[in-house]
Amino acid sequence: MKENLNILIVGVGGQGNILLSKIIGEVFLNVGYDVKISEVHGMAQRGGSVVTYVKAGTKVFSPLIDKAEADYIIAFEKLEALRWIEYLKKEGILIYSDYEIPPMTVITGAYKYPDVDKIVKELGVKFYKIDIPSLLTKIGNSRVQNTIMLGVFSRLIGIEESFFKKAIENNVKPEFVEINLKAFAMGRNVDLGEV
């Protein structure tokens, strides 16, 4: 296992960043890391660009992750994946949802929504693009994208599956545990090519 792990979870306010950070944080804690998580509440959550930091290591001081320091970026929205790309390490991995939520600046025509897939390829980033819209339709619940992404992340990070399942059970309300475990399994079974 690596000595330090920096995970950036990015998306649009209300997409479930904080829950995912709690689950990942608990997993890291249970495998023996010191962990710090930093979240954003309040005004920024109202549909704005949001970021949550999860840091694990033998001893973590700052809860923030700086540019070029993230081992993983988990992005719930494509434009947000790009917005935070400067935070990725050279050998870092981007996991992003193939889901577009145009910001108001795009809806009003002040800006264009960029061709994210093309730019990510051109930058030469190691990435996994997850077809979240069709997975959400298949599972029939629009609120579990975070646990689907967790499933994908769990395969890449190489920590035993049971740690993640336990953390889901501990952090999700009892009535939603079953659907979130199903979403997690769905994420684990996404075809990632070579991992």
Add this chain to the structure above:
Amino acid sequence: MLGNQAVARGCYEAGVKVATAYPGTPSTEITEYISQYSEIYCEWAPNEKVALEVAIGAAIYGKRAICSMKHVGLNVAADPLFTVSYTGVNGGLLIAVADDPGMHSSQNEQDTRNIAKAAKVPVLEPADSQECIDFVKKGFEISEKYDTPVILRLTTRVSHSQSVVEESSREEIAYEYKKDIKKYVMMPAMARKRHEIVEKRLNDLKEFAEKTELNRIEKGESDLAFITAGIAYQYVKEAYPDAWVLKLGMVYPLPERLIKDFCSKFEKVYIVEELDPFLEENIKAMGIRNAVGKEIFKMTGEYSPSFIRSAVEKMQVEPHYRLNEELAPRLPILCPGCPHRGIFYVLSKIKDIIITGDIGCYTLGALSPFNAMDTCICMGASVGMAHGISKASDKKAKAVAVIGDSTFVHSGITGLIDAVYNKSDILLLILDNSTTGMTGHQDHPATGYTIRGEETFKLDLVSLCKTVGCSVVEEINPYNINENIKKISTLIDMPGVKVLIVKAPCRLHRRYKYVLSKRYIDKNKCKNCKLCLSLGCPAISLKDVPTIDQNLCLACGMCESICRFGAINSVKE
């Protein structure tokens, strides 16, 4: 554990009996977590002044009490603060104040330490969640030993970061209440004597600061040296793990001998603190000449380890992946289904009005596509400012004040009384979404529920506004857009103080259930006029023609009501 949760845990373990607050990011969760401990009485007060007064009462009676607020809340509570500093306490009194460097969710970036110094009250500043627990307990001990209120200064990254903590059990603490008018009745003769006691107390606290373990030197292996506190300590440690660090847990008053001794050992000492040069000015006033602070560290926004490195070494961290184009900004926006959208759409259609706004989700009405707000200063300001505009214009300006229900109860009521008393001509819109929205759904006196969800007397805004003498008081439904354009246009031109209570609960609140019937746009009927886009609803975006994202739609139906071609309909279940 979240920093705010750790403050709550510390209160539980310290035997706190009474906890009060008005919600405010980043402090809100302290009191929410406290409400989970049945041993502690806790409440949402209408504002921070009342909250602090309740806590002062509890402390003077002999029990430990905490009052929590965001930085600007301390302005509201400043009146009792400055004088409870004179009376002192009986049971411990802790005031938890969360500053917001970087203004993630605030209207200014003021630094609580300055107010604490002006009020002559000691300040503790934790750097992680474990210290939140420990410093709460230490704070109560200091409060009781030195007979003073104590401020626990937090910042966003301490309040809203999670780190590992150790818990322990609760200890009950109570002191006897004794009537003592020389101590608790502050009129000139008594207050003069108390002021002398306050000055002596500050000197005693300075001595305490010299020897407390709250302030510690961490030995380094390089010739770099820092004085720092709170979250900035974490950034320094990460940037320079080998440096010498004087970590201050108590940031006011300061240990002069300890600091002088530390600084004398190094050629240069960096003072790292977010916001104002509080430590720096106090340290330089000690006559220390080798301290470096705001000459290289910024006064605004948040710090980070790389910021500190770049300031000290004058070099930038280069990202590996760099974008060539500027990305579309994503500012906060009203949620899908939000009732405020209806009222701001209406206000954006009415010409020649000046709209004074207030603090809450609805401040977003100032942004595109509505641009329907002219001002936002502080809690409750909308009402008085509209009145001032009306008077200054000799009644020519059409002034409309917009305020939320929780903010109105916080500090809008006195402004309304003033407007009526002084014969103003304004329209007040109280956007009553039956909760405190922005901070995450806290109850208040007009929701009819307490912090623990128990039913209580529900403040009736209609009869309140009638009682204070408003000429028109009516309730309207924000989803009736076409009706509201007419109603508001008519009322603006009428004399007197008119109030419309715009009533519809927050769409995201669990308590209020809706019959959900999501909308879709019939491409065959849509003429692509894009009027629906002017609602600024995140669920509606332009593909070839406007399209509604079914994952985001919350079925409010506003788009259907403004579509002129009948192209927007309910999804059939």
